[in-house]
Amino acid sequence: MSSFFGKLKSNTDSRIASATTPARNKPDPNAPLPTPLERMLESAGPLRQDGSDKFWGMENFGNTCYCNSILQSLYYSVPFRENIISYPQRSTPDSISKAAAAAPPRPKYPPPSQKPPAPKPSVANAQTQQQKTEDKESPEYKKKQALLAGPILNMSYQNAIAYDMPDSLYSSVKDIFEAVVTNERRHGIVSPSKLVEVLRRDNEMFRGQLHQDAHEFFNLLLNTLLDNIDDNEKRRLKAEADEKENDTGNSPEQMAETSTVSFPSLLPTAPPGPTKWLRDMFEGTLTSETRCLTCENTSQRDEPFLDLSVDLDQHTSVTSCLRRFSEEEMLCERNKFHCDNCGGLQEAEKRMKIKRLPKVLTLHLKRFKYTEDYGRLQKLFHKVVYPYHLRLFNTTDDAEDPDRIYELYAVVVHIGGGPFHGHYVAVIKTQDRGWLLFDDEMVEPVDKSYVKNFFGDKPGLATAYVLFYQETTIEAVRAEQRREGKKRRASQVALTETKAKESVDLHRIRSATPASPIEDGDMANLDYAVASPPMTNGHIDPKTPPPAPQSPPIIQLPRSKKEQAKTEREQKALEKEQKAAAKLAEKEAKKQKEKEEKEKRAALHDRLGEAARQNAEQMRWAMEESKKTAKEDAGRRGEETPLSTDDAPTNGSSPVRMNLFRRSKSLRFGPMGKRDEDGKKPVLDQENQKVASPDGRNATEQAIDELQESSKDGKEKGKKTNRFSLRKKSFGLLSS
Structure with a gap:
């Protein structure tokens, strides 16, 4: 079940080893090679008091990988670890060391009575066993080496007496967290034998060597921790009340003085305060809205949840699964809803929404589904993509902080083909060291992209099963993106320098080949050497120049698929920027x-x-x-x-029109029915362009004379109407 996991880790181990292996002048062949975790911690600073820089594996007692993966995921939740250690009070280092010194020896699992019978030795089995022991890249070999290297933290004791708490699953988890935080080593192996013992003592389903479910253990652990805290708080309050009653009830004088009587409260009491932090972290509230299709009445019911179990489809994502989780469901036929308003079973629509969001959102991907064809549970290998950052949208209108952003910090992976066998590992994001792989006793650093190997589309049986998201902020996400960008640029520069150095070394090796020395036997061939150049037709053939030394060909180093994909992304980004610049230039x-x-x-x-x-x-x-x-x-x-601009008439006629009238060629003066005495036509004065009479006077002079005559004898002139006077009156030039 771990062979696939070892093959999946081989490429990551080689990259980490090539990037972090220190240079040594004279390596010792007998010295053990440092593990990837040790190489990562070589440049670590001083230890922290909160234990966030401790990377301890956990011993597997045959089938306790489900327990190890969940405990590791909860330990690296900083609020959870701090609250577990602080309640009811912190243990002193002296009490922890005393309890560890008095602890019984570490048990070895499985017990001798449950060990499988050893197979008979044969040649084939011996060869197979020898090949397995020689495979140093397998997870089994690394786990054995980790157990041999140590140190092993024996947790077969209980320190509950030091902080006044009964023996429980909560005290076992608290003892493990305190022992890891107070230890001076950064890495090692924890042997949680007492925790496994208490778990199997109080829960029958976890007894034996059968394969257990990590999600069921997570629910059991959180509910048990809540019950242990509530029971301890009730016990403490009862002890304080008994102590106060004993103090006040011993003297009869004090009893006589107190005349008040206390009655028990009939109102429901609120849950104890110490469990509030645990409920705020993992517990949310779901609102079930049911709308009757007959009377349109809507009823709501709130339900608490510790995790969300979502159904899976082929080629989907977590966001799509959550959207389907909140889709409307039709209640009909056998599933009709009993409406209180209608008073009977009615068809209705049901919908689930999130009313209160927890600080740590746990998503359970339902990989195991019962199939009627086979009559048993089967594992679904559907591809389900989960993001690094998540924002829930299926919340109610009155939800607090509905735009909360969650960050993926732990993934519990199931490796196996079915629900009744397999193996659990955890991939967890730490505060300063990035992503780490916790496979029981083995702890190794991995790349961020390694988390994407468990969508379900990779070859093998490893798929994500439980996802842990913790709340974060936009500022933290942007700061992380800036740090990743700087690391990416630094790695690119380092890779370019490494390639350039390899190219220079290769050129030096090809061009600096030493000449072979001449031996004594080679001198005999010089006796028959030609001393003069060959003659051709009495002329000396010109010597051919020696060929110019050719530079060694540049060898293109093969690039990995990751580098090729990265180069393609950079080219696409560059093309996109160029298109944007061209479009902007065209717009300008x-x-x-x-x-x-x-x-x-x-x-x-x-x-x-x-x-x-x-x-x-x-x-x-x-x-x-x-x-x-x-x-x-x-x-x-x-x-x-006769008329100028200053002498313009007051009846509205313009001088320009008078000038045109005065210079007109088509106007003929004199009576219409009377011809000239001499029978001649009027003569046109060429110089002034005026019509002149036969006696030499022009039309203007004639008009003036006629005007004078008409003023002398108005009556006679009124009877005699000539053409000129009518024209003059029509233009408003005659005055009364």
Whole structure:
């Protein structure tokens, strides 16, 4: 059951050994090689008082791997360890050393009566046994070496008397934690024989050498610890009450003085205070909401839980399993709900939500399922992905801190093909040393990616069974990511330097081959050597230059799959950054182009406005010049301008229109029915572009004369209406 586990660890061991093995000038072949854990702890600082830097394995007594994996996971929960050691009080180092000195010898498991019969020696068995003992990479060999190297902490004693507590499972766990914390060694092996003895004494199901379930032991342990604390607290309160009653009941004078009578309380008492820390850590509250489909009445019921057992599907994740855990369930047919409002069995919808979140969330992946085809439990090897950080979403509206973030810190792994046989190990994240593998007596450091080997899709029988998540904060997660980024960059630099050094050494070996010395027998061949160059047609053939020394070819070292995947990720990230930069540059270029077009339109608008203003100025200037020219022409001819800008009529006619009227060529003056005396047509004055009469006067002079005549004799002129006077009146030039 551990062969797969040993093969899975081989690559990790080789990487850790190559990265952490110290350089030695003259290694001693007889000296034992340091373990990966010893190599990791070579640069460790002083010991801590809280025991967080202690890495002790636990001895397996035949089938107690389920107990070892759960205890290791609980020990590295800092709040749990501190509260266990502190209640009811801390033991002194002297009491611990005295109890250890008086402890009985460590028992060896299994007992001699339960040892399997030894097989008859044969040649094949001898060869197989020899091959197994020579396999130094197997977990069995490493565990034996750890037991031989020691030290072994014999925990066959109970120190409960020192802190005034009866012998129980709680006192056994407390003794183990105190012994590890107060020990001066960082690593070793704990032999929890007393704990196993108490466990089997109080629980019949754990007796014998049968395979046990780690999840069942976890539930039993937490419930037993709660009961032990409650019983001890009740015993302590009763002892204090008895002592007070004895003190006050001995003297009759004191009894006479006290006239009050005390009655027992009828209200339910709250659970004792010392168990509050344990309930806050592991206990949460589930709310079962049931809605009747007939009357739409919703009823709620709260239930406490120590862990969440989730069903598994093929190719899924823990988040998906939790979502399915909170899905609505239809209660119908035989599973109808009894509604108090309707008063009978009705169809209903049921849903589970989390009302209160614990500080340590324990998830039990239900790997063992009963199948009707085989009539027994079978192990499910479904792929279930679990994240390093988890946030629950299926909480109620009134839940406290529903956005709490959880961090994975321990994984209990089951190795085996069924529920009745196999092996349990624990992969735990420590505070300063990262992830460690606890396989009974063996403790080894592993990489963070090693935790992903137990999703269920890897070849073999190892799958994650119990997941421990503890609460954390966003700041802690970001700080951890920054530390991992620095370590990753440092490892990349170290790997690049190592490759460069190997390439230089390889080049030096190929180019620095020494020349072989000339022996005495080789000198005989020089007697027949040609002393002059060969002649060809009387000419000496030119000597061919020696070939240039070629540099040794560069050998590409084979890269691992991890490095190739890392290179591909870096290339993808670089391509993504380049695309983002190109898109940003294109966006900036588009904005710049739009800005330039807007500036061009604004400049064109300004130019058009300036051109319009110039045209208006030129038009105004031309009008003024034309007026000046008209006045000058009138002065040269000795005439007055009949109408100017200052003499504009007040009836609304404009001088421009008068000028047009005055200079019109199509206007003919004089009576419409009367021709000239000489029978001639009016003559056009070419110089002034005016219509002139046959006697030499122009139309303006004729109009003035007629106007004077009409003023003398208004009645006669009123009767005689000529064309010119009508035109003048229509333009508002005649005054009354």
